[in-house]
Amino acid sequence: MRASLLCGAVRTMIILRMPSLRQLSIAACAVLLAHTAAGQTYQGRELVKASLLADTSAVVPGKPFTVGLLLRMAPGWHTYWKYSGDAGLPTEIKWNLPPGWKVGEIQWPIPLKTIDPGDILTYGYQDEVLLIQEVTPPAKIAESSMKLSAQTDWLVCEKICIPGNANLVLELPTSTLAEPKNTDLFARYRRLLPQKFPDAKTASTTWSHAGNDLDFKISSEQIANYRAIDFFPLPEGNTVAGHPSIESRTANEISFKIPIESTDRSLSSMPGLIVFAEHENGNDRTALEIGPTQVTAAPLIAQPSRGLATFLFFGFIGGFILNLMPCVLPVISLKIFGFIKQSGESRAKIFHSGLAFTAGIFAWFIALALLLIALKSAGRDVTWGGFQFTNAYFVLTLSVIVLVFALNLFGVFEISLPPSLSRGMLSTAERKDHLGSFFQGVFATVLATPCTAPFLGTALGFAFTQSPLVILSMFVAVAAGMSAPYFLLSAQPAWMRFLPQPGPWMVHVKQFMGFLLLATLLFLLYVLGAQRGLDGAIWASCFLLIIALACWMKGAFIVPTASGLKRAIACGLMLVLLVAGGLYFIGNKFQSSKIDVAQNTSGGDWQPFTPERLQSEREQGHAVFVDFTAAWCLTCKFNEKTVLENSEVRDAFQRHGVVKMKADWTNGDSVITKLLQQFGRPGVPLYVLYPGKSQEPIVFPELLTKNVLLDKLETITVASR
Amino acid sequence: MKTKLILTALTSLAAGALYASDVPPVGSAAPDFSAPDANGKTQSLAEYKGKYVVLEWFNPECPFVKKHYGSDNMQKLQAEYTGKGVVWLTIDSNAPGTEGSISADQAKKIMDSWKTKQTALLLDPESKVAKLYGAKNTPNMVIIGPDGKIVYEGAIDSKATPNPADIPSSTNYVKAALDEALAGKPVSNTQTRPYGCSVKYKSS
Numbered sequence: 005m006r007a008s009l010l011c012g013a014v015r016t017m018i019i020l021r022m023p024s025l026r027q028l029s030i031a032a033c034a035v036l037l038a039h040t041a042a043g044q045t046y047q048g049r050e051l052v053k054a055s056l057l058a059d060t061s062a063v064v065p066g067k068p069f070t071v072g073l074l075l076r077m078a079p080g081w082h083t084y085w086k087y088s089g090d091a092g093l094p095t096e097i098k099w100n101l102p103p104g105w106k107v108g109e110i111q112w113p114i115p116l117k118t119i120d121p122g123d124i125l126t127y128g129y130q131d132e133v134l135l136i137q138e139v140t141p142p143a144k145i146a147e148s149s150m151k152l153s154a155q156t157d158w159l160v161c162e163k164i165c166i167p168g169n170a171n172l173v174l175e176l177p178t179s180t181l182a183e184p185k186n187t188d189l190f191a192r193y194r195r196l197l198p199q200k201f202p203d204a205k206t207a208s209t210t211w212s213h214a215g216n217d218l219d220f221k222i223s224s225e226q227i228a229n230y231r232a233i234d235f236f237p238l239p240e241g242n243t244v245a246g247h248p249s250i251e252s253r254t255a256n257e258i259s260f261k262i263p264i265e266s267t268d269r270s271l272s273s274m275p276g277l278i279v280f281a282e283h284e285n286g287n288d289r290t291a292l293e294i295g296p297t298q299v300t301a302a303p304l305i306a307q308p309s310r311g312l313a314t315f316l317f318f319g320f321i322g323g324f325i326l327n328l329m330p331c332v333l334p335v336i337s338l339k340i341f342g343f344i345k346q347s348g349e350s351r352a353k354i355f356h357s358g359l360a361f362t363a364g365i366f367a368w369f370i371a372l373a374l375l376l377i378a379l380k381s382a383g384r385d386v387t388w389g390g391f392q393f394t395n396a397y398f399v400l401t402l403s404v405i406v407l408v409f410a411l412n413l414f415g416v417f418e419i420s421l422p423p424s425l426s427r428g429m430l431s432t433a434e435r436k437d438h439l440g441s442f443f444q445g446v447f448a449t450v451l452a453t454p455c456t457a458p459f460l461g462t463a464l465g466f467a468f469t470q471s472p473l474v475i476l477s478m479f480v481a482v483a484a485g486m487s488a489p490y491f492l493l494s495a496q497p498a499w500m501r502f503l504p505q506p507g508p509w510m511v512h513v514k515q516f517m518g519f520l521l522l523a524t525l526l527f528l529l530y531v532l533g534a535q536r537g538l539d540g541a542i543w544a545s546c547f548l549l550i551i552a553l554a555c556w557m558k559g560a561f562i563v564p565t566a567s568g569l570k571r572a573i574a575c576g577l578m579l580v581l582l583v584a585g586g587l588y589f590i591g592n593k594f595q596s597s598k599i600d601v602a603q604n605t606s607g608g609d610w611q612p613f614t615p616e617r618l619q620s621e622r623e624q625g626h627a628v629f630v631d632f633t634a635a636w637c638l639t640c641k642f643n644e645k646t647v648l649e650n651s652e653v654r655d656a657f658q659r660h661g662v663v664k665m666k667a668d669w670t671n672g673d674s675v676i677t678k679l680l681q682q683f684g685r686p687g688v689p690l691y692v693l694y695p696g697k698s699q700e701p702i703v704f705p706e707l708l709t710k711n712v713l714l715d716k717l718e719t720i721t722v723a724s725r
Numbered sequence: 726m727k728t729k730l731i732l733t734a735l736t737s738l739a740a741g742a743l744y745a746s747d748v749p750p751v752g753s754a755a756p757d758f759s760a761p762d763a764n765g766k767t768q769s770l771a772e773y774k775g776k777y778v779v780l781e782w783f784n785p786e787c788p789f790v791k792k793h794y795g796s797d798n799m800q801k802l803q804a805e806y807t808g809k810g811v812v813w814l815t816i817d818s819n820a821p822g823t824e825g826s827i828s829a830d831q832a833k834k835i836m837d838s839w840k841t842k843q844t845a846l847l848l849d850p851e852s853k854v855a856k857l858y859g860a861k862n863t864p865n866m867v868i869i870g871p872d873g874k875i876v877y878e879g880a881i882d883s884k885a886t887p888n889p890a891d892i893p894s895s896t897n898y899v900k901a902a903l904d905e906a907l908a909g910k911p912v913s914n915t916q917t918r919p920y921g922c923s924v925k926y927k928s929s
Contacts, residue, residue: 090861091923093885121820122852122926124861159788159887164824165922167788167887216750242879242917244748265748265859266916 040175044160044168051078052160056152056172057134059190062179063150066143068623069182070190071107071174072134073097073156081162082128085115087238089126093159093167095135100153104142108623111136113196114277116285117234125247127236128161134193138623149177198277198291200700202682207292211273214261218271219251221259222278228255230280235260236291237276242266245274295700316481323485357441358494362487364445366480373479377472395672396535400544400590403528406521407548408555413518416552417559445487534635534670540597543589550585554578609654613667615675622694627662632680632690634669640689643708650710656717662693693717748859751878751915755869756857760816762845763832768814775871777811777906779899782818782855782924783846784825784863785835788887789921793864794839796889798897799881803842806903813843818855823925825863826850852926862921866899870906877902879917 041055052075059070075083075095084092099107112135115127139152157169201207207224220235227233233253239245246263253259264271273294281289411417525548533541561574611617613630621628631648633640647653657664669676669688683690683703691704693716702716749756755778759769770778781799784790793799803813817832819825827835832846849855858867858878868877877898884895902912 091921093887093920120923120926121928122855122861122924124923124926126923157886157888161922163925164786165788165887239918242914244879244916244918265750266918 040173042170042172044166044170046166049078051081051166052076052083052158052168054156054158054168054170054172056154056174057186057189058139058174058176059184059186060176060182061185062177062182063141063145064180064182065141065145065178067182068138068140068620070136071139071152072136072186072190072193073154073172074132074134074189075129075158076132077130077160079131081160082116082118082126082130083133083158083160085127085129085236086110086112087127087236088159089117089128090124092126092128092161092165095158096156097135097137098155098157099137100155101139102150105152106140106625108138108140111138111197113193114198114279114289114291115236117236123247126161134189136190136193136197140624145178147178149175151175196289198293201278201292201294207278209294213272216264218262218264218274219259220248220262220273221257223257225256226280227253227258230282232279232281232284232286233258234279234281234284235262235276236279237262237274239274243271243274248276316477319478319481320485320488323482324488355494358491360439360441361445361494362491364442365487366445366483367442368446369479369483369486370476373476377475396532396540396594399528399531399535400547400594403525403532403544403548404551406525406528407551410518410521410525411552411555413521414515415559417555445490531635531670536594536597540594543593543597547585547589547594550581550589554582557581610664610666613665613676615679618665618694621663622696625696627660627696628665628694629657629662630665630667630690630692630694632667632669632676632685632688632692634688637669637688639706643689643691647708647710647713653710653713656714660717662717748878749857749875751875753875754873755867755875758854758857760847760849760854761829762847763829763836764845765829766845768845768847770869770873773812774873777806777871777876777903778869779806779811779813779903780854780858780865780867780869781813781815781843782860782863782865783815784817784819784922784925785827785839786825787863787922790863792887792889792892793881794841796892798889798892799864800840800842802897802900807842807844809907811903811907815841815843815846816849816854816860817846818849818852818860819925820852820927821850823927825922825925852924855924855926860924862919863924864921865919865924868899868902868906868912876906876912877915878919880919880921883917885918885920 041053043050044052044054054076055074057072057074059072063069073095077083084094086094088094097110101107113129113133115129118126118128120126141150152174153171154174155169155171157167159165159167201209207222207226209223210221212219212221233250235248237245237248243264244266246265248260248262251259251261262274275294277291277293279289279291529541529545532544536544557574557578562571562578566574610631618628618630631640631644633644667673667676667679669680680687680690683692689706689708691708691713693702693704695702704712704716755770757770759767759771762768785794807813817825817827819827827848829848832848835841836843836846847854854860858865860867864881866877866879866881867875870876879898881899882892882895882897884891898914898917901914905912
């Protein structure tokens with residue numbers, strides 16, 4: 005910044021010891037080399053030095069930058085937070101900006117809490133504070149340098165209070181290039197800014213009344229990590245809040261009592277900060293901000309406060325619904341086919357098959373739960389509902405399984421267990437059926453995972469914040485839900501009388517099912533294509549061809565009627581084929597296939613999502629809609645086709661000037677994973693509308709409907725006008 | 726009735742012994758108190774029963790108090806309503822040794838030079854009255870009805886600044902409440918968030 009001379013008229017009211025009505029005003033001009041600053045003096049002592057700073061060396065037209073009012077207080081003196089507490093006054097900044105310039109609200113660092121004699125509680129800053137604001141210059145600036153001025157008012161108190169004010173000027177050159185300035189200072193105070201309250205996943209809040217008090221409960225795993233936790237209220241209007249006090253505290257739950265002393269006792273909640281620190285007023289303090297709309301916005305989001313029983317119920321229902329999901333459909337058909345076949349057999353046999361199938365489902369879910377618990381305890385970012393699907397190798401493995409099953413259905417080869425295994429594990433043909441049923445159960449569930457049905461999403465979102473035991477029970481609930489119809493049908497085979505009689509048509513049905521599996525394979529290849537590009541999908545297909553060839557060899561040559569030598573040669577050839585094919589196509593070609601994710605997202609008027617872009621659009625006051633999606637997510641594709649690309653919706657977006665962003669999670673981007681977690685979602689789809697700068701984001705249900713979206717778009721625009 | 730009042734006062738006193746107690750809610754009985762005024766005369770709330778009483782917490786060195794006295798705003802209010810039969814008690818509850826704590830002599834000087842128009846300026850160096858009313862600020866305003874119940878408590882006006890220039894454009898809550906009450910109407914705004922300096926309680 006150029007050295008500039010400033011004459012900020014600093015008036016300091018002098019408080020005379022002898023009562024006098026005369027208030028002396030002293031005008032002081034501070035001349036400084038580097039920054040535009042002014043000092044407030046009292047009885048010859050400088051109490052506050054105020055200066056305006058920017059985080060940039062120059063103004064770049066159209067590019068938002070940050071300014072800060074730096075107040076340096078004499079030792080023992082303090083200025084106040086936006087809610088000063090029982091006494092005091094918040095600092096004010098009134099900008100006088102040229103037309104076309106915009107300035108955001110003051111971003112207040114987490115204050116310090118002070119209690120003075122008589123239980124006078126105040127919130128403020130000692131020694132130094134930087135009050136940050138975003139400034140957005142217009143896209144065109146004619147001047148070669150800009151003078152931005154602000155009238156600032158503060159109250160500084162020690163034992164007595166003295167108001168101070170200064171008219172400060174910040175002079176910055178205009179340029180097309182700018183360098184960061186004052187980075188350490190801005191970074192230090194940005195770290196002290198409260199964070200937006202995360203939804204559901206990381207923490208949840210409940211408000212209730214107890215007489216004239218508000219009871220406020222926070223559940224979060226974070227609680228265990230901090231010794232000092234406090235609530236700094238931000239009462240609105242004329243609400244008079246007493247001092248919040250801690251009512252109770254457990255490992256991951258803390259509750260506060262906030263007395264309401266004013267007449268508006270029907271208050272249902274109060275904005276404020278939940279402040280976490282090792283020690284009270286520690287420099288390590290962090291805070292979560294509870295906005296005014298937090299409580300009203302919450303019902304839109306599934307609230308995890310419903311309790312374990314409810315969530316287990318949702319898990320059960322979700323599991324049941326998994327049966328209806330398109331990606332399980334082929335397996336359902338498979339299973340129904342199995343039941344038809346079995347309905348000709350004894351009741352006991354059918355029941356046992358049903359049990360085995362159920363066991364398969366349970367086994368898979370329990371295995372998954374254990375894996376998750378292991379990963380969670382290993383501290384890795386894991387979300388479900390497709391975390392496997394963000395891994396190309398998982399999709400590839402699934403493709404291989406689907407292909408092998410399809411070929412099996414076509415009759416290319418028969419699955420026969422090795423005689424040794426048969427002898428050891430399955431002494432009878434009946435037993436073999438059970439093992440088949442068991443693996444069918446496993447298989448059905450593997451295919452079901454990417455279908456995050458709405459209930460399941462909520463239930464699992466909840467489960468992930470929980471202890472291993474809860475995760476396990478959750479998965480067991482899902483397994484129970486999914487297996488319930490099969491179990492019931494096998495236990496009550498009488499109900500199967502509605503099912504058609506077995507017959508030769510079954511061979512055709514079986515082969516037809518093979519085509520359903522091939523269709524599933526196409527979908528998986530599409531996912532691989534989205535993850536690894538056309539090349540990746542082609543190389544994967546090459547490998548699948550090798551697999552198909554191996555299956556054919558198995559069916560044609562490795563049969564009990566063939567001689568031992570023939571079988572050995574075929575086996576060896578198969579192995580060579582598989583290993584060579586795997587090494588070349590997968591280990592080499594597929595491995596090196598990469599895709600630019602932007603290709604997936606840069607469709608039409610959608611911008612690829614980045615947190616920075618979201619931030620900058622919001623700071624410019626734009627409403628932003630973010631579509632969290634993935635190529636493998638069928639629900640996402642459905643919503644996009646039927647709702648988001650609907651002409652009425654497109655018009656509404658355009659009319660309200662909503663910026664549309666697509667966050668592509670196809671490859672499990674870690675930044676997006678984090679955001680999903682913040683919204684308490686284990687996976688995509690997730691639809692979020694950020695209405696205005698200071699408003700809470702609105703989360704839409706996973707099954708998006710046109711009306712809900714249009715309604716919200718209307719209300720938000722009206723509210724922000 | 727009187728015993729009940731005393732009981733209330735006693736319990737409140739006990740509760741407020743260590744710190745400023747909670748603000749007694751609007752509509753509840755105003756706790757009785759007695760304190761010496763600048764002339765050494767003991768003033769008590771009970772003796773004004775049947776009249777509207779205004780309590781005004783005071784600190785001659787507080788910029789927020791000076792805002793209203795320096796601009797003659799407070800004096801005008803005092804003159805207008807004492808003229809209408811309202812009792813106006815200004816209370817200095819600042820502990821000795823703190824800013825704003827005054828002796829009886831100093832109090833008289835201030836009343837003289839500032840041309841104040843209140844009924845009496847009470848000295849409450851042990852902050853007893855402030856504790857009874859949970860007063861945390863100067864100025865902090867309380868209006869008590871003829872039935873001894875609190876009618877209004879909170880700020881003097883709507884603009885929480887120390888700047889006298891803001892007075893003309895702000896809503897004076899005390900004036901509004903008194904006008905309504907004296908006209909026999911219900912007070913529409915019975916409670917606001919007070920602003921100002923803190924009452925300087927004794928460090929314990």
